[in-house]
Amino acid sequence: MAEKTQKPVNPALISAVKAVAVLVCICFVCVALLAVCNELMYIDDEERLSRSLGKLFPDGSFSVDNSFNKTPVSKYSANAAYGGKINNVYKGTNGDYVLDSTGGGGYPQGGGKINLYVAISADAKIVSWTIKDKMDQSYADRVPASAGTSWYVGKDISNDLTLEMTGATVQGTATAINNAVNMAGYYARNALGLGENPEAEAQKAVGELLGDEYASYDYTKVNLSDATVDGTKHVADALSSQTDVLSYLFLLTGSDNVFAYVYGVKETLKIVVVKEGEVIAKSDNVQDGDEIITNILANTIYTFTYGSYRAYAVVTNSEDNVYTVAGLKVGSINPTTYVLKVTIEPDTAPDADGKGKVSAIEITVDGWADGDPTAPKSNANKLATGLVGATLENIDTFYNDKVTGKATGATQSANLIRAAVEAALTAFDANTASAN
Amino acid sequence: MKLQRFKEIALDGTVRQNPTFRLVLGTCPTLALTTAALDCLGMGAAVIFVLVFSNLIISLLRNVIPDKVRIPCFIVIIATFVTIVSMFIEAFAYSLYESLGMYLALIVVNCIILGRAESFASHNPVLDSVCDGLFMGIGFTLSLTLMGIVREVLGKGMLFGVTLWNFKIEFFAKPAGAFLTYALFIAIFNVCYNAVERKLKHKAAHKAAEAERSAESAVAATGEEA
Amino acid sequence: MDVFAIIISALFADNFVLSQFLGICPFLGVSKKISSAAGMGLAVTAVMVITCAVCYPIYTFLLAPLGLQYLNILVFILVIASLVQILEMVLRRFSPGLYSAMGIYLPLVTTNCAILGIAKIVTATVTSAEEAGYTLDVIFGKLVNIHMAMGYGEAVLSGLFYGLGFTLAIVLLAAIRIKTDKLRVAKALRGFPVTMLAACFMAMAFYVFTLI
Numbered sequence: 095m096a097e098k099t100q101k102p103v104n105p106a107l108i109s110a111v112k113a114v115a116v117l118v119c120i121c122f123v124c125v126a127l128l129a130v131c132n133e134l135m136y137i138d139d140e141e142r143l144s145r146s147l148g149k150l151f152p153d154g155s156f157s158v159d160n161s162f163n164k165t166p167v168s169k170y171s172a173n174a175a176y177g178g179k180i181n182n183v184y185k186g187t188n189g190d191y192v193l194d195s196t197g198g199g200g201y202p203q204g205g206g207k208i209n210l211y212v213a214i215s216a217d218a219k220i221v222s223w224t225i226k227d228k229m230d231q232s233y234a235d236r237v238p239a240s241a242g243t244s245w246y247v248g249k250d251i252s253n254d255l256t257l258e259m260t261g262a263t264v265q266g267t268a269t270a271i272n273n274a275v276n277m278a279g280y281y282a283r284n285a286l287g288l289g290e291n292p293e294a295e296a297q298k299a300v301g302e303l304l305g306d307e308y309a310s311y312d313y314t315k316v317n318l319s320d321a322t323v324d325g326t327k328h329v330a331d332a333l334s335s336q337t338d339v340l341s342y343l344f345l346l347t348g349s350d351n352v353f354a355y356v357y358g359v360k361e362t363l364k365i366v367v368v369k370e371g372e373v374i375a376k377s378d379n380v381q382d383g384d385e386i387i388t389n390i391l392a393n394t395i396y397t398f399t400y401g402s403y404r405a406y407a408v409v410t411n412s413e414d415n416v417y418t419v420a421g422l423k424v425g426s427i428n429p430t431t432y433v434l435k436v437t438i439e440p441d442t443a444p445d446a447d448g449k450g451k452v453s454a455i456e457i458t459v460d461g462w463a464d465g466d467p468t469a470p471k472s473n474a475n476k477l478a479t480g481l482v483g484a485t486l487e488n489i490d491t492f493y494n495d496k497v498t499g500k501a502t503g504a505t506q507s508a509n510l511i512r513a514a515v516e517a518a519l520t521a522f523d524a525n526t527a528s529a530n
Numbered sequence: 531m532k533l534q535r536f537k538e539i540a541l542d543g544t545v546r547q548n549p550t551f552r553l554v555l556g557t558c559p560t561l562a563l564t565t566a567a568l569d570c571l572g573m574g575a576a577v578i579f580v581l582v583f584s585n586l587i588i589s590l591l592r593n594v595i596p597d598k599v600r601i602p603c604f605i606v607i608i609a610t611f612v613t614i615v616s617m618f619i620e621a622f623a624y625s626l627y628e629s630l631g632m633y634l635a636l637i638v639v640n641c642i643i644l645g646r647a648e649s650f651a652s653h654n655p656v657l658d659s660v661c662d663g664l665f666m667g668i669g670f671t672l673s674l675t676l677m678g679i680v681r682e683v684l685g686k687g688m689l690f691g692v693t694l695w696n697f698k699i700e701f702f703a704k705p706a707g708a709f710l711t712y713a714l715f716i717a718i719f720n721v722c723y724n725a726v727e728r729k730l731k732h733k734a735a736h737k738a739a740e741a742e743r744s745a746e747s748a749v750a751a752t753g754e755e756a
Numbered sequence: 757m758d759v760f761a762i763i764i765s766a767l768f769a770d771n772f773v774l775s776q777f778l779g780i781c782p783f784l785g786v787s788k789k790i791s792s793a794a795g796m797g798l799a800v801t802a803v804m805v806i807t808c809a810v811c812y813p814i815y816t817f818l819l820a821p822l823g824l825q826y827l828n829i830l831v832f833i834l835v836i837a838s839l840v841q842i843l844e845m846v847l848r849r850f851s852p853g854l855y856s857a858m859g860i861y862l863p864l865v866t867t868n869c870a871i872l873g874i875a876k877i878v879t880a881t882v883t884s885a886e887e888a889g890y891t892l893d894v895i896f897g898k899l900v901n902i903h904m905a906m907g908y909g910e911a912v913l914s915g916l917f918y919g920l921g922f923t924l925a926i927v928l929l930a931a932i933r934i935k936t937d938k939l940r941v942a943k944a945l946r947g948f949p950v951t952m953l954a955a956c957f958m959a960m961a962f963y964v965f966t967l968i
Contacts, residue, residue: 266761
């Protein structure tokens with residue numbers, strides 16, 4: 095025992111222990127020093143805000159009006175269309191506003207966000223913007239440094255602004271920035287009353303026309319502009335007449351569903367409200383035989399309910415049994431409008447009564463929204479082949495047999511495609527019935 | 531410290547071992563930040579701070595730090611001062627902080643600093659090491675700013691952020707321009723340096739010969755006297 | 757689409773060497789032969805991927821939740837230095853083939869330029885950069901940006917492609933230098949200046965990709 099304890103310790107071990115001890119000591123002292131420095135020079139949120147304000151208003155003209163409540167109005171503080179939300183709103187003593195706005199649609203896969211400060215002047219123009227937090231936009235550096243004082247600057251926020259830059263490495267971030275700016279614009283229009291808000295005015299006009307009976311209904315805008323039905327014509331063009339251009343289509347949901355068509359702009363709005371294929375109200379400047387009424391009645395908007403989802407489709411053209419159908423984006427669902435060319439032939443089965451049967455489906459405008467749903471795009475597009483052979487009678491079984499499971503995670507896209515196909519079938523059957 | 535030694539260190543840092551043009555060290559900030567002369571000065575100041583303090587501490591601890599772990603120890607000390615300087619700049623000079631960006635944190639891997647720690651501060655007395663850090667830093671700052679002025683004037687038509695004229699050759703503000711400017715600067719510096727060196731050597735040789743001659747004559751004189 | 761963006765950005769548009777000026781020392785120093793350039797590039801790529809994989813969780817799950825972001829410089833640099841040592845030991849012990857292909861360049865990843873600097877003073881030339889490099893800055897530069905990346909996968913993937921971007925640049929330069937080193941140029945331009953001129957032309961070519 096005694097011999098063992100007295101055995102000399104390996105000198106290499108001593109020097110190794112000493113080396114480690116010195117290194118650890120140095121690390122310890124350095125970390126302590128840094129902690130002290132961090133305490134001394136910590137930059138708090140208020141300081142960060144004032145720095146950002148300095149960037150937004152280099153002339154220092156903006157100082158925060160503390161009497162203004164910076165918490166946003168909850169009704170408008172989030173909007174799925176921009177994947178965004180408003181975190182804070184600051185009003186300046188000069189009347190301008192700075193909105194702390196988050197926008198979505200960026201990297202990765204359209205799900206990433208970015209956080210901006212957006213300055214909007216009292217006369218509804220974008221003054222400047224700056225990035226508050228890159229969040230998950232790891233390529234935010236690809237956006238030019240001068241973008242904050244050049245993109246969007248001076249533009250009116252009355253309408254949504256369009257993307258300022260495209261390109262493989264920058265588009266995701268640019269989209270997120272675009273959404274954040276539009277989110278700020280949306281809030282400024284609706285909650286701060288800045289700029290012109292034709293959409294809100296159109297809603298108000300519809301509400302006045304319909305009166306108390308529909309006062310409790312929710313308005314949802316039907317997305318008309320982002321899909322073309324035959325290369326050049328938009329869905330809106332198909333529903334417009336020569337003289338009157340459809341500017342808004344609202345879906346009013348309450349105890350039942352009605353569609354409100356709004357034509358024209360500002361003072362000269364023409365409004366037609368349709369419920370289940372019948373006009374239930376129209377503004378005074380619309381007469382019964384007008385082209386727009388025949389147009390509306392010819393292009394019925396079909397409503398389908400699949401479980402908790404409701405899908406809408408409109409047939410915009412039919413030639414030689416080829417129906418061009420748009421599955422409409424309504425409100426904030428993620429896929430945008432799908433346009434399909436559906437070929438329908440009479441069912442040759444003995445008891446089919448000449449009803450329609452799908453013989454081919456071609457997706458001409460793909461409303462797929464990347465990233466959300468998370469399923470691969472091919473899942474939804476399998477529907478295009480999966481529904482061939484379906485009739486109105488058996489489309490349910492078709493959908494369940496051939497599609498459910500395959501379209502996992504893409505239900506909303508699947509529903510739009512299915513609604514479009516069903517609308518085509520319904521239109522075909524109605525045509526054959528009237529021909530007979 | 532003797533005046534002669536101080537002169538040596540000062541001359542080494544700024545000219546003879548000029549980190550940018552002679553040693554070609556710390557190339558990353560040299561190429562990246564020389565689009566604006568003001569950023570160069572800011573970067574230079576940060577590097578001087580880190581160099582002086584890391585040299586100071588490393589020189590103080592030179593007998594304590596075991597040889598085996600010297601590099602990790604140096605790295606920790608340098609990283610600490612880089613963090614402090616970047617905290618300081620973020621707190622008090624935010625616009626500089628933004629324009630230096632990631633290159634501020636990259637001072638930690640700047641070859642000049644670890645190079646001086648390893649080759650000078652770890653076996654020289656404290657005062658010498660601080661002076662070395664100071665003059666190496668000044669040499670770095672001067673070269674950086676010189677390149678910055680050239681690139682800013684040519685590439686942006688500006689000097690220290692003030693617009694001089696509308697004429698600009700954007701090439702010089704781009705990465706390719708950085709390489710070209712740096713290459714030309716090294717070449718020019720080398721030509722001048724070698725010319726001066728040759729002259730000095732010539733002079734020294736002349737002086738030595740003269741001294742020899744006078745010594746000889748002195749010897750001769752003493753010989754005569756004797 | 758996103759992977760495409762990462763690849764384009766890492767290989768060309770944001771190329772570490774030619775647009776962010778990271779890793780210039782080995783870029784100029786270890787590019788005399790294509791084989792050594794490729795070995796260096798692969799060593800850097802390997803270290804970059806591994807350090808991304810290790811430092812990302814350290815930052816996201818340790819430093820950020822504890823509010824210790826200000827320690828990132830210190831922690832990253834220590835992690836890189838130790839990982840390179842470990843990687844070298846592991847390669848030498850278990851994979852002699854890989855070790856001789858790229859492992860011998862691993863010490864160069866952390867070898868400091870001090871040695872380079874002293875060597876140059878002693879020989880009084882500015883062309884003796886053959887034996888040393890200092891690439892910590894490439895890897896460190898990647899890590900400073902890493903916490904902004906969203907997911908672990910993206911972080912590691914971008915590490916891989918930034919490493920490959922470095923490899924691409926250094927191998928290309930080595931190929932060019934086979935020609936330029938034989939050229940008769942003015943004495944003042946020999947060595948670094950002429951190599952940098954070659955890099956200048958490469959940077960011009962790569963600049964095109966930033967317009968994508």
